[in-house]
Amino acid sequence: MNIKQIPLIFLLISSLYGFSQDGIPVYSDYFADNLYLLHPSMAGAATHNQIRLTARQQWFDQKEAPNLQTVSFNARLGEQSGVGAIFFNDQNGYHSQTGAYLTYAHHIMFSRSEADLNQLSFGLSAGITQQRLDETNFALDDYDPIIAGIVQSTSYFNVDAGVSYNFLDFSSHFTVKNLIFQNRSIYSEDFESNNQRKYLLSAAYAIGKYGADWSYEPSFLFQLTERTAEKAIDINFKAYRTMDFGKLWGGLSYRRSFDGADYLNGLETKGQKAQYVTPVLGINFKDFMFAYTYSYQAGNVTLQSGGFHQITLGYDFLGGRPEPYDCNCPAIN
Template identity: 55%
Template sequence: MKFKNIFLTVIAIISAQIVTSQEGLPIYTDYLTDNYYLIHPSMAGAANCAKVRLTARQQWFGHEDAPRLMTLSINGRIGDTPSAVGGILFKDKNGYHSQNGAYVTYAHHLMFSRSEVDLNMLSFGLSAGVIQYRLDETTFPSDGFDPGIDGIVQNATNFNMDFGFSYQYLDFYAHGTIKNVLKNSGVNNDIEITSNLRRFLLSLGYVYSKFGSEWSYEPSIMYQYKDGTKESSIDLNAKVYKQMDFGKIWGGLSFRKSFDGAEYFNDSGSIESQKLQQITPILGVNYNQFMFAYNYTYQSNAIVFTNGGFHQFTLGYNFGCKREKYSCNCPAVN
């Protein structure tokens, strides 16, 4: 029975990897490290500085071919116009699957404020990108075990688009994005479900503090829905900031909960179900024009591949900064 349980768990992990390995840019908690543009194209150029962000994520240290992700993004306004541009490069490897992608973004910001003191801005963004999928089958069994295995390195390149909006009013913000608008078959042409990678994201948040205080607090949520698999999950986030002479120090906690579960056999042979649960503490510092952040994701399910966590580092640099225009607690803009 234990062997059967292990076998079913491994099959579930492999199946999850096949589906998620060609979903485009994976969505973790890196957006909370001053990097909302990474998931919402409408945030390109929303801040008073142009931004460069480099992230590196490594899962399951000590395990060969463990999932890892690297992203590089840049975004900023076009001069003093309401238009902005951005770009994202990413490399994602997950076992025998890997994907490389590049996106370019155009965003436009509409101001409804009577003056630059009050923030009231509606933004739209469109990203277009190319994703190259790769599946290495050279080490798979070649004795007819599976007729779908060719024993070669399969490659496929697809084009896709993301579209989104952002609304920011004083200390409140909302972002909505449709990712992977087009269908991509990738290297799994015979699996219909993987061709629909469309994902819907909705983020809401508010930043508040007492007048004259060096502390500010930001509760937020993000809901995501995968159209192809009909799965949904929610992130419940809380961040705190402290203003310093050199910039800011900040930290937070994110809790991700899936609304859909996977069934498995326990040691007694009964069928149980578990839902994805992840807890991620976050630490960061803004030192003059530089930003550094670290987050650690712990998966708290009963059945997991390993008890090791997922480590992620973010390095950032702000340039071309203009004066802070708005009288608000809005760290993503001011």
């Protein structure tokens, strides 16, 4: 590997697959009917209450490869309130973080009738995250007393805030993650900023008549990290097929970073931006949901040829509204 490839490798790690220092990493969990993981304003926004479990494993052939597990619950309380909770465990080699968030959301209805959807939602999540760096296995063959044998751990508090607007077949969401600046002792302040703030903007529009056998949903997600000005966008498309037992659905997501790096390919210098493709397959059987996503890294310089697997299990049960709205709105109905 040429030394000029190193910045690109670090870019790929930090932008797409690396260990997140700011709570739950933004992968493709939301693409599997799990918007609440990203947007606190979606707690209790749907016509049904939700339980979701996800498990993500990267690079099965690599020891201590990145993996993530989440358990989330959100429900409607009364006419205008929603609550939620998220528990997560995120590991990458010698680094790990575990945490929990609690959410409150407020929903304002502007509907002309009980059958119409016109809802503005605000949400606030507060969470505790514990980070751990285990250096006990560092440099076993060539012992370095400065780093080897040390276990560092720290906990910190932060807040996410968001707003969602759902109108018939259209939905949009804006969330600011990690509102509070935090100094953490586990990493050197010379290298890590106390600003972990991230902005998420997403929108979707469902195509097809309400009650039709087939419907389609294009969507996007844009994310911006404030301190480093890193930007990335997801372009998504889903198709839904209504069945007697529930619904079959599938889709494709393409993520691309706006930031890139140059690398030396022989004597030629080329540029590359972090990107990956994620197909998803899902089924809703009565009140249960199952989804599988597979993320494939694209480009000439990759961390590993293998993909990243994720399974999502879900259960929906009645909340504050027993009947669906008269709209093609997968995130709400």
